[in-house]
Amino acid sequence: MDIQAIRQDTPLTLSTIYLDTAAASLPPDSVLDTVRRYVLDTGHIGIYLPAFRKETYARVDAVRTQLAAFLNAQASEIAFTKNASEAISLVAQGIDWRAGDEILVADTEMLSNLLPWKRLEATRGVVVKMVAADAEGVLSPTAFAAAMTPRTRLVTFSHLPNSTGALQDAAAICAVAREHGALSLVNASQSAGMVKTDVAALGCDFLAGCGRKALRATEGSGFLYVKASLIESLEPALTGWWNGAYDRATGNIGFVAGARRFEAGCPIVPAILGLGAALDYASQVGVDAIEARLRELTAYAVRVFSNIPGIEIYGPKNAAQRIGIVPFNVRGVDPATIVAALEQQNCIIESGNFMADAILARYGVSTMARVSLHYFNTHEEIDRVAALITSAIAH
Numbered sequence: 001m002d003i004q005a006i007r008q009d010t011p012l013t014l015s016t017i018y019l020d021t022a023a024a025s026l027p028p029d030s031v032l033d034t035v036r037r038y039v040l041d042t043g044h045i046g047i048y049l050p051a052f053r054k055e056t057y058a059r060v061d062a063v064r065t066q067l068a069a070f071l072n073a074q075a076s077e078i079a080f081t082k083n084a085s086e087a088i089s090l091v092a093q094g095i096d097w098r099a100g101d102e103i104l105v106a107d108t109e110m111l112s113n114l115l116p117w118k119r120l121e122a123t124r125g126v127v128v129k130m131v132a133a134d135a136e137g138v139l140s141p142t143a144f145a146a147a148m149t150p151r152t153r154l155v156t157f158s159h160l161p162n163s164t165g166a167l168q169d170a171a172a173i174c175a176v177a178r179e180h181g182a183l184s185l186v187n188a189s190q191s192a193g194m195v196k197t198d199v200a201a202l203g204c205d206f207l208a209g210c211g212r213k214a215l216r217a218t219e220g221s222g223f224l225y226v227k228a229s230l231i232e233s234l235e236p237a238l239t240g241w242w243n244g245a246y247d248r249a250t251g252n253i254g255f256v257a258g259a260r261r262f263e264a265g266c267p268i269v270p271a272i273l274g275l276g277a278a279l280d281y282a283s284q285v286g287v288d289a290i291e292a293r294l295r296e297l298t299a300y301a302v303r304v305f306s307n308i309p310g311i312e313i314y315g316p317k318n319a320a321q322r323i324g325i326v327p328f329n330v331r332g333v334d335p336a337t338i339v340a341a342l343e344q345q346n347c348i349i350e351s352g353n354f355m356a357d358a359i360l361a362r363y364g365v366s367t368m369a370r371v372s373l374h375y376f377n378t379h380e381e382i383d384r385v386a387a388l389i390t391s392a393i394a395h
């Protein structure tokens with residue numbers, strides 16, 4: 001991996017230490033150029049010039065095929081969404097729930113993979129049961145198996161939660177769901193682009209993701225995978241000209257084939273084309289190489305940060321179970337003051353509750369700081385950040 005070239009492709013890295021990929025990463029210039037060129041063309045060529053529009057839809061289809069290949073799915077199993085929250089909500093709103101159905105949600109989840117299910121308790125009479133991770137934020141397939149009942153309809157969890165950095169054994173948890181006749185939804189918001197995300201190997205029924213984090217696309221580039229055999233039975237929660245048809249004579253309503261039936265209205269073309277360029281970039285760098293570098297950088301960051309006086313690092317102690325995300329607190333220090341001090345030095349990290357209060361409560365805290373890495377980060381940046389944190393807490 002040519003880190004210098006990668007950093008040249010991402011000019012902000014030359015002036016700023018960017019450690020907030022878990023919120024949104026830095027797109028390489030090829031992604032920004034693709035988006036910019038398309039947006040300019042819409043004004044300079046004419047967005048609805050028939051030939052241009054035809055070409056645009058062909059490009060959208062091509063990105064669908066590209067994303068499907070990246071996830072080892074079929075193009076017809078991929079829906080573009082605004083973000084991961086929308087993807088999760090499409091599943092939550094699309095299943096024909098019966099009162100008393102049970103949903104197992106990992107307690108590592110942030111609000112976007114909790115609220116869509118909690119809302120169903122009030123509207124459809126389902127029961128949401130939380131499955132607890134261990135003290136380090138690691139989910140056990142056995143804990144899911146123990147929570148299963150004949151009424152369990154769906155199991156959901158993050159492959160990589162935003163506030164632990166624990167890479168979960170997603171395939172084993174999906175296997176537990178399958179063995180008990182339940183559906184599985186993997187929240188890949190943090191993991192897609194960081195680790196190999198192969199829906200066949202995961203054995204999941206649904207997978208929700210967002211392009212702006214590890215994939216390095218822009219905002220607006222979410223996606224949903226729906227297993228082919230489930231597409232027809234998942235009711236489209238959003239409807240409009242892009243995905244449906246209405247026959248006034250008969251009153252019949254119809255939907256387009258494939259997972260495109262979950263998309264309503266004009267697609268977010270700039271974001272989708274940017275996602276295509278981001279997938280090209282990730283494939284050129286190589287997902288296996290990205291994962292290997294990130295695992296090494298993450299283990300290095302944990303080692304270096306461990307020397308900061310008063311620090312407590314959350315998440316798995318075993319480096320093999322951790323990737324990308326390093327949440328921490330320094331005893332007696334408000335994490336927001338660390339973020340502010342680092343911002344003064346052109347170093348971007350984040351603090352807060354990350355809308356994941358259950359897991360923070362387990363750590364016994366209500367807020368924390370979070371460093372989140374990507375492969376374009378360097379060991380030197382990690383050393384510098386550790387020094388900046390040490391200096392910030394000394395004041």
Ligand SMILES: Cc1ncc(COP(=O)(O)O)c(C=O)c1O
Nearest residue numbers: 083084085112158161162189210
């Ligand atoms: C684990 C996890 N799930 C879901 C989301 C929601 O993503 P989006 O903003 O794309 O809806 C996030 C975003 O921070 C996340 O980290």
